[in-house]
Amino acid sequence: MKVSDLRSTLVMSAREEAVFRKFDLPRDAFHPMLLSLKIGGAWSYSAEHLKCISVMQVHTNYDERTKTGNTLEVIYLLVNPETVAKEGVVNRLEKCGNQEERVLLTRPYSITIRAERIIAARISTEKRKILVHEVGEKVVMFTGPSAFYAAHEMEHLEHIEIEGLPMWAFKYETADTEPGPV
Structure with a gap:
């Protein structure tokens, strides 16, 4: 690692400490x-x-005219969360930790979680800024991939290991023509 990179990492760590100290946690x-x-x-x-759990939501602002865009990530930190509601069922492949391969399991399409405190970090790739603030609400709802991740992390807090249908239960097929849209 270059000395300049090490210096930048230390400065970033000091900034993190200063920001997080403001939240009295x-x-x-x-x-x-x-x-x-x-890491993501x-x-x-x-x-x-x-x-605590963290859950990411990623939004993309894309300009069709200029063919350029930026992502805006919002990372929610939920302190002492509890699941309030789940809706829908989505079959998906998922891998966790030391598992050797993904398994087929179900997740809710949406999940509503209540927490003692919710802190959000909004990361703008365009402005290269991270804005951290406490969310006034104590309840947040996630849908789609964010709901899958939130449900998975809530299982970790409850010490539930994911179990599902292993990949070897899937069958390969071939097609003579290109299949239609997914």
Whole structure:
């Protein structure tokens, strides 16, 4: 690692500490959010008196005229979350942690979660800014992929291991012509 990269990493870490200190939460409460920021995806953290999950929503602003765009990511940190409602059933392939391969399982299409506190980090790739703020509401609803990730992380907090139909239960087929749209 170059010295300039190390210096930049240390400056970023100091900025994170300053921002997160403003929310009066234990430092480890922010671990899921930091993992989502730095690695991507959804994460969970559980300790004796603290449970947290992070869930990402990604939006793309795309200009058809200029053929350019930017993503806006919103990472929600939910402190001591509980599931309020689930709706719909979506079959999907998923892999977690040390599992060797993905399994077919079901997730809700939408999930509503209540939390003691909800903190959001809005990441603008266009402005290269991360705006962190506390959400006034104590309830948030996720749909589609964000709901799948939220449901998965809630299972981690409940110490539920995902189980589903293994990939070897699928059958390969071939087609003489290109299949229609999915």
